[in-house]
Amino acid sequence: MDRFEEKIGELLRLDFGVTPDGADAKQLYTAVSQAAMDSLRDGWKKPAGKKRACYFSAEFLMGRLVNSNLMNLGLLEEADRYLKAHGRSVADFEQIEDDALGNGGLGRLAACFLDSAATHGIPLDGYGIRYRYGLFRQYFEDGFQRERADDWLRFGDPWSVRREEDAVEVRFADQTVRAVPYDMPVIGYGGKTINTLRLWQSEPLSAFDFDLFNRQEYDRAVAEKNRAEEISYVLYPNDDTDAGKRLRLKQQYFFSSASLQSILREYLGRHGEDFSAFADEYAVQLNDTHPTVSIPELLRLLMEEHGLCYDEAFSIAQRVFAYTNHTIMAEALEKWDVGLFLSVIPEVYPYVVMLQNGLKQALHNKGINGADQIPYYLVDDGRIHMARMAIFAAHSTNGVARIHTEILKETALREWYAVWPERFNNKTNGITQRRWLALCNPELSGFITERIGDGWITELDELKKLAPYADDERARERFLAIKREKKCQLAAYVKAREGVELNPDFLFDIQVKRLHEYKRQLLNAFSILDIYFALKDGRLTDFYPTVFLFGAKAAPGYYRAKGIIKYLNEIAKRVNGDPDMKGRMQVVFVQNYDVSYAEKLIPAADVSEQISTAGTEASGTSNMKFMLNGAVTLGTLDGANIEIVEQAGAENNFIFGATVEEIASAASTYDPKALCRDNPRIRRVVDTLVDGTFSDGGTGMFRELYDSLMTGASWHRPDQYYLLLDFESYCDAKLRVNRAYRDRAAFARKCLLNTANAGKFSSDRTIREYAREIWGV
Numbered sequence: 169m170d171r172f173e174e175k176i177g178e179l180l181r182l183d184f185g186v187t188p189d190g191a192d193a194k195q196l197y198t199a200v201s202q203a204a205m206d207s208l209r210d211g212w213k214k215p216a217g218k219k220r221a222c223y224f225s226a227e228f229l230m231g232r233l234v235n236s237n238l239m240n241l242g243l244l245e246e247a248d249r250y251l252k253a254h255g256r257s258v259a260d261f262e263q264i265e266d267d268a269l270g271n272g273g274l275g276r277l278a279a280c281f282l283d284s285a286a287t288h289g290i291p292l293d294g295y296g297i298r299y300r301y302g303l304f305r306q307y308f309e310d311g312f313q314r315e316r317a318d319d320w321l322r323f324g325d326p327w328s329v330r331r332e333e334d335a336v337e338v339r340f341a342d343q344t345v346r347a348v349p350y351d352m353p354v355i356g357y358g359g360k361t362i363n364t365l366r367l368w369q370s371e372p373l374s375a376f377d378f379d380l381f382n383r384q385e386y387d388r389a390v391a392e393k394n395r396a397e398e399i400s401y402v403l404y405p406n407d408d409t410d411a412g413k414r415l416r417l418k419q420q421y422f423f424s425s426a427s428l429q430s431i432l433r434e435y436l437g438r439h440g441e442d443f444s445a446f447a448d449e450y451a452v453q454l455n456d457t458h459p460t461v462s463i464p465e466l467l468r469l470l471m472e473e474h475g476l477c478y479d480e481a482f483s484i485a486q487r488v489f490a491y492t493n494h495t496i497m498a499e500a501l502e503k504w505d506v507g508l509f510l511s512v513i514p515e516v517y518p519y520v521v522m523l524q525n526g527l528k529q530a531l532h533n534k535g536i537n538g539a540d541q542i543p544y545y546l547v548d549d550g551r552i553h554m555a556r557m558a559i560f561a562a563h564s565t566n567g568v569a570r571i572h573t574e575i576l577k578e579t580a581l582r583e584w585y586a587v588w589p590e591r592f593n594n595k596t597n598g599i600t601q602r603r604w605l606a607l608c609n610p611e612l613s614g615f616i617t618e619r620i621g622d623g624w625i626t627e628l629d630e631l632k633k634l635a636p637y638a639d640d641e642r643a644r645e646r647f648l649a650i651k652r653e654k655k656c657q658l659a660a661y662v663k664a665r666e667g668v669e670l671n672p673d674f675l676f677d678i679q680v681k682r683l684h685e686y687k688r689q690l691l692n693a694f695s696i697l698d699i700y701f702a703l704k705d706g707r708l709t710d711f712y713p714t715v716f717l718f719g720a721k722a723a724p725g726y727y728r729a730k731g732i733i734k735y736l737n738e739i740a741k742r743v744n745g746d747p748d749m750k751g752r753m754q755v756v757f758v759q760n761y762d763v764s765y766a767e768k769l770i771p772a773a774d775v776s777e778q779i780s781t782a783g784t785e786a787s788g789t790s791n792m793k794f795m796l797n798g799a800v801t802l803g804t805l806d807g808a809n810i811e812i813v814e815q816a817g818a819e820n821n822f823i824f825g826a827t828v829e830e831i832a833s834a835a836s837t838y839d840p841k842a843l844c845r846d847n848p849r850i851r852r853v854v855d856t857l858v859d860g861t862f863s864d865g866g867t868g869m870f871r872e873l874y875d876s877l878m879t880g881a882s883w884h885r886p887d888q889y890y891l892l893l894d895f896e897s898y899c900d901a902k903l904r905v906n907r908a909y910r911d912r913a914a915f916a917r918k919c920l921l922n923t924a925n926a927g928k929f930s931s932d933r934t935i936r937e938y939a940r941e942i943w944g945v
């Protein structure tokens with residue numbers, strides 16, 4: 169028995185007083201995790217004298233850590249053997265960890281980046297917030313979304329180390345709090361590099377006011393504690409929208425200031441007050457505008473506490489900071505009310521003003537003066553524009569897929585691109601193949617490794633070697649058998665979680681992502697109804713039996729998104745309850761879609777639904793996960809879909825709908841009312857929102873959805889996501905996929921070619937580009 173196993177036994181004995189055979193799953197989980205932590209303590213040190221990159225992000229959606237950490241440390245098999253010897257397995261840890269410190273794509277991307285950087289020896293540390301409660305847990309009640317708090321700490325947190333000695337203070341107008349870091353090791357595959365994810369927790373300066381306590385003012389005695397803890401209490405549940413709330417600004421400033429102070433402290437320890445090397449030792453990537461208040465805060469710290477002048481401080485900031493834009497949705501580009509900003513962090517505001525003056529001077533130097541400067545103003549109309557601040561003060565602004573960056577340059581940020589074109593660059597997103605293939609699909613991983621070796625685990629381009637097997641009948645049959653096995657596994661999981669039976673011989677068509685109008689789950693709903701009616705009427709006779717699966721959380725305050733969930737659940741009830749549909753079609757909306765559910769759903773998919781209105785989805789990353797696991801994309805020419813199809817071949821995917829250019833030219837002519845009037849198929853499905861086919865429980869939600877399609881956000885702007893424009897081409901494409909699926913060998917070929925051409929979409933490739941082209945590490 170080696171050291172790792174001995175350590176597990178010892179921890180079980182000392183911490184819980186149990187033997188390995190007597191321990192429950194939670195005790196085993198804690199002991200195994202702690203033993204793994206113990207094994208890496210020596211290797212978890214920052215190497216001196218190297219430039220480090222810091223990823224500032226309000227969200228890190230890490231997913232369960234135990235399996236990936238054990239795998240990366242090379243301990244997974246050993247742990248499983250040990251557990252099996254005691255009548256257990258790592259699968260027993262399934263229900264133990266949660267994975268919820270992020271909303272969706274942006275937070276999950278941050279987690280993929282950390283994994284890739286550590287795997288390739290790139291010094292990258294994450295900095296964020298240790299929310300007490302992560303993204304809410306979702307369940308359905310009569311088809312309506314309900315939310316419950318996500319108490320992710322209920323199983324303990326064996327992967328974090330509290331670093332009391334590194335705590336700092338963060339000052340607000342109305343309170344000062346202590347930011348206490350919890351460090352998590354980020355273990356590269358093979359365990360050679362261990363970086364750090366530092367998450368800050370907000371605490372009171374002193375735990376308890378005894379004066380008040382003695383005066384029997386108990387409420388006030390705990391009030392300060394509560395007010396401090398409030399800051400890191402809960403993750404804002406909005407994806408792609410900006411709540412503009414006071415607490416949100418507090419959260420952003422809290423982790424920005426704490427992270428900068430912690431970096432400065434490290435630097436001062438090495439260099440004293442000489443800041444000349446600071447920008448050579450640190451790069452800070454701002455993950456969206458959420459940490460952008462870091463820019464004036466760094467100026468403040470350098471000028472106020474270390475006596476630098478504005479020009480010196482600005483030049484350092486500009487070399488240090490880089491900004492990633494993740495969306496062009498106007499409502500997500502953060503703007504802070506000056507009054508609100510002043511009431512929360514008045515000490516930072518003068519630095520915003522200095523930046524504004526610096527901007528005016530810089531524009532003047534470029535020959536832009538007077539009213540021409542207005543579109544650039546950082547403070548405009550009583551609001552502080554955070555994206556503008558980031559573009560002006562950072563040396564790099566990047567989009568997350570080729571088309572997204574083009575839209576930024578040509579449309580959304582064109583004034584800025586005109587003045588500082590050299591700052592703009594593209595970094596197409598990626599995903600880590602360790603979690604999204606090796607861990608979640610060991611069956612397909614084994615298939616690949618048997619044929620081309622295991623180099624793909626760290627160099628995903630190796631998958632190219634798989635392409636010839638797409639023409640090999642035995643390989644295709646094996647692939648189909650694996651897909652079926654993954655469907656059976658998913659079916660068992662869905663049965664346990666939702667109480668619904670899935671038939672593994674059906675086609676699995678899956679749309680999983682946050683619920684948002686622009687992602688157009690409602691369009692998917694309409695197409696399903698269209699197929700349903702066609703089957704009922706006998707118009708459609710050769711339909712291959714299909715299950716349409718959905719998973720999506722709606723932000724709790726997003727009324728329309730919640731209406732779409734209810735609508736889909738009503739459709740599911742109707743279709744699944746219709747005896748005519750037995751063996752032909754099924755609709756299932758799973759509850760609480762999260763990273764762990766994704767790990768089950770994605771490997772089982774035949775068809776990946778990526779149907780956002782062209783020009784709205786910056787990149788998407790689930791599209792890459794589906795592709796890697798051998799599904800075809802049914803999608804629009806939007807975000808990274810474009811690059812996916814370019815890599816895997818248009819003939820191996822199913823593209824439909826208006827392009828960005830076509831959407832732009834449809835803007836003035838799109839007339840949803842006329843489309844409804846003239847096209848009976850459209851009318852029939854859309855009318856189900858209002859003709860009593862389905863009940864929204866008297867809430868009026870369906871009527872509101874109907875109105876949103878017909879009249880849109882405003883009277884002169886009908887449905888800004890053009891659902892009915894793309895309806896027919898979408899339904900056609902859906903039936904094309906369905907027909908193609910009948911020829912299983914030909915379909916398997918398409919799937920295999922998707923996997924074989926997924927190399928570009930590794931976050932290893934993306935993070936190397938950031939390291940080389942932006943950070944210089």
Ligand code: C3B
Nearest residue numbers: 273274408494568785786787788789
């Ligand atoms: C998302 C975008 O919506 C996705 O297209 C993109 O793939 C990911 O970011 C990662 O770049 N996004 C998000 O999850 N949250 C935001 N606030 C903005 C964008």
